[in-house]
Amino acid sequence: MEYCADPSTLEGLRWLACYLTTPKHQLFYLSFLTVFALLAITAPVVMIMGFGGAIARKSQIAPLRWLGTLYTSMVRGVPDIIFFLFVPIALDQLVEYARHKIKCPHITDPVYRGSEFIVCEAAKMPLSDSAAWVHNTWSFALAVIAFSLVFGAFAANTIFGALNAVPHSQLETARAFGLTEKQTFWRIHVPQMWTYALPGLSNLWMILIKATPLLFLLGIEDIVYWARELGGSKTGYFQYPHPDWRLWYFLALLVFYLLLTWLSGKIFNRLTSRYSLDHSSNPTKPLLKPIEAGR
Amino acid sequence: MPQSPRRNQSVTQSDTVLALRGIHKSYGELDVLKGIDLTASRGDVIAMIGSSGSGKSTLLRCANLLETPQQGDIFFHGEQVKWHTKRHQRIPSDKHQVRRMRANLSMVFQQFNLWAHMTVLQNVIEAPQTVLKKDPDEARELGRQLLTKVGIGDKCDQYPSQLSGGQQQRAAIARALAMEPAAMLFDEPTSALDPELEAEVVRVIQTLAEEGRTMIIVTHDMKMAYDVATHVIFLHDGVIVEEGTPDQVFNNTRSARLKQFLQSSGTFG
Ligand SMILES: Nc1ncnc2c1ncn2[C@@H]1O[C@H](COP(=O)(O)OP(=O)(O)OP(=O)(O)O)[C@@H](O)[C@H]1O
Ligand SMILES: [Mg+2]
Numbered sequence: 001m002e003y004c005a006d007p008s009t010l011e012g013l014r015w016l017a018c019y020l021t022t023p024k025h026q027l028f029y030l031s032f033l034t035v036f037a038l039l040a041i042t043a044p045v046v047m048i049m050g051f052g053g054a055i056a057r058k059s060q061i062a063p064l065r066w067l068g069t070l071y072t073s074m075v076r077g078v079p080d081i082i083f084f085l086f087v088p089i090a091l092d093q094l095v096e097y098a099r100h101k102i103k104c105p106h107i108t109d110p111v112y113r114g115s116e117f118i119v120c121e122a123a124k125m126p127l128s129d130s131a132a133w134v135h136n137t138w139s140f141a142l143a144v145i146a147f148s149l150v151f152g153a154f155a156a157n158t159i160f161g162a163l164n165a166v167p168h169s170q171l172e173t174a175r176a177f178g179l180t181e182k183q184t185f186w187r188i189h190v191p192q193m194w195t196y197a198l199p200g201l202s203n204l205w206m207i208l209i210k211a212t213p214l215l216f217l218l219g220i221e222d223i224v225y226w227a228r229e230l231g232g233s234k235t236g237y238f239q240y241p242h243p244d245w246r247l248w249y250f251l252a253l254l255v256f257y258l259l260l261t262w263l264s265g266k267i268f269n270r271l272t273s274r275y276s277l278d279h280s281s282n283p284t285k286p287l288l289k290p291i292e293a294g295r
Numbered sequence: 296m297p298q299s300p301r302r303n304q305s306v307t308q309s310d311t312v313l314a315l316r317g318i319h320k321s322y323g324e325l326d327v328l329k330g331i332d333l334t335a336s337r338g339d340v341i342a343m344i345g346s347s348g349s350g351k352s353t354l355l356r357c358a359n360l361l362e363t364p365q366q367g368d369i370f371f372h373g374e375q376v377k378w379h380t381k382r383h384q385r386i387p388s389d390k391h392q393v394r395r396m397r398a399n400l401s402m403v404f405q406q407f408n409l410w411a412h413m414t415v416l417q418n419v420i421e422a423p424q425t426v427l428k429k430d431p432d433e434a435r436e437l438g439r440q441l442l443t444k445v446g447i448g449d450k451c452d453q454y455p456s457q458l459s460g461g462q463q464q465r466a467a468i469a470r471a472l473a474m475e476p477a478a479m480l481f482d483e484p485t486s487a488l489d490p491e492l493e494a495e496v497v498r499v500i501q502t503l504a505e506e507g508r509t510m511i512i513v514t515h516d517m518k519m520a521y522d523v524a525t526h527v528i529f530l531h532d533g534v535i536v537e538e539g540t541p542d543q544v545f546n547n548t549r550s551a552r553l554k555q556f557l558q559s560s561g562t563f564g
Contacts, residue, residue, distance in 0.1 A: 169404070169406060169408050170408065170410060170411065172361060172408075173402075173404065173408040173410070174410070174422075175361065175397070176359060176361055176397055176401075176402045177397065177398065177401065177402075177421075177422035177426060177470075177474065178394040178395070178397040178398035178422060178426040178474075179394075179422065179425055179426060180390075180394065183425050183426075187421070187425060188410055188412075191412045192410075192411060192412050195412075275412075277411040277412055277456065278456050279453075279454035279455075279456045279457050280456045280457055
């Protein structure tokens with residue numbers, strides 16, 4: 001690290017290179033992984049929740065159907081952001097309350113005292129003396145659960161609609177040939193469902209990407225946090241003083257999100273033409289054209 | 296009128312493939328079938344004619360239990376369909392029996408209903424593989440043979456939406472044949488087709504009839520009924536008003552209803 005030994009003597013590109021590789025900047029770059037991790041964990045969970053919710057809502061068993069309907073309709077009338085704020089806090093308090101009851105049964109004071117939620121030290125989640133990464137992982141896990149719950153409900157709505165959109169005659173034909181209900185579902189119903197579900201799921205994926213800055217709102221040190229932190233003006237007290245550069249940092253985030261959504265759009269277009277049921281023309285070309293033109 | 300081609304019809308009891316006895320079916324207040332008896336013996340080609348709404352499709356759908364008749368019995372190779380009552384509705388009680396019957400009574404639909412996400416060959420081998428547990432290679436081999444037989448051997452790897460209506464219907468017939476069924480049920484197989492496409496499908500059905508396959512064909516095509524059938528049934532308002540050989544039904548019509556129907560359908564006016 002001789003190269004960056006004394007920042008005050010550096011100039012031009014060399015200064016910039018050193019500035020962009022400070023430990024804090026490295027944390028900034030790592031926080032992009034947080035975004036990807038959120039997406040990578042949430043997306044499959046959302047699909048499972050979506051399938052589960054849709055199947056529950058179509059179930060012959062009434063209580064399961066009610067549960068599915070309740071789950072899929074809960075997101076309809078509430079702004080997502082309320083859920084994102086509500087779910088982690090509610091989960092956090094629920095877990096701490098349960099631990100409080102188990103670990104500190106001798107304390108008889110109510111946990112809600114006035115306007116405060118107070119549990120014994122041993123019930124804190126995570127414990128107040130835990131390492132920073134434990135705290136971070138815990139709040140990240142809560143965020144993942146919140147995202148999965150909300151987007152799972154959206155996905156369930158989409159998949160439910162798509163399952164209903166498959167023409168009944170296609171399924172009836174399968175039954176007429178002796179396929180069981182299960183075979184009909186997995187071999188005919190689900191493969192045909194994708195055609196109808198993909199536009200909605202593609203849209204949902206875009207919304208999910210665009211919702212990732214909410215991590216910041218949940219107190220997680222994500223890319224938004226670091227962009228604000230690093231972009232803010234730095235006085236001479238800092239090693240690399242500079243004026244307010246938040247504009248540039250947020251511009252970088254903007255480009256990052258644009259690239260991500262653009263790439264996603266391309267992939268979904270591929271999928272859409274792959275799962276299209278209308279093979280009468282070659283749909284690949286016309287579907288990709290609008291994006292090529294937009295470049 | 297030429298005589299319709301007749302095959303040797305030594306019908307013994309054991310040759311009965313499908314028998315319907317006293318079938319009643321209603322949708323709410325609407326009585327669609329009011330006591331239908333029908334027997335299909337091996338080699339029979341039964342043409343079912345009748346005006347729109349007379350219950351032809353409903354009867355065909357009752358035969359393979361896509362609909363459940365409220366009364367009456369269904370026998371497949373002498374085996375009676377078992378029923379039980381659930382919430383005041385009679386439904387078949389033995390799912391295996393239902394599937395066994397359906398696998399043996401292949402249906403060809405007016406709108407073809409080829410599975411849109413599969414190629415033509417995949418359509419043909421789907422049920423043999425999943426239902427009959429046929430070896431994949433064998434199923435494919437048979438599938439190709441059957442598609443060649445109906446004249447679209449070159450379309451194996453196309454998707455249904457890439458085929459003409461007539462080709463789709465022939466693929467659907469190949470799909471039904473691939474089950475090697477005891478009988479085939481056709482519900483207006485040519486009604487959705489233009490006249491020139493209709494002819495190619497009629498030709499395939501004619502070939503099947505000549506092979507001595509057991510078939511029940513609902514049709515508006517009186518010429519096909521006359522040429523292909525061994526037995527014609529005229530359904531009106533949920534009852535069989537007249538039945539007999541094509542010659543009896545078309546050339547020596549007894550009931551006024553059928554006379555009127557034949558006149559309005561034009562072919563034998
Ligand atoms: N699922 C259903 N629910 C209610 N009514 C039905 C249903 N299916 C058929 N029907 C009614 O039963 C009657 C007979 O219908 P069906 O389809 O069997 O007639 P069809 O003889 O096949 O007529 P077409 O020649 O037009 O096909 C019609 O009045 C129809 O409206
Ligand atoms: Mg009909």
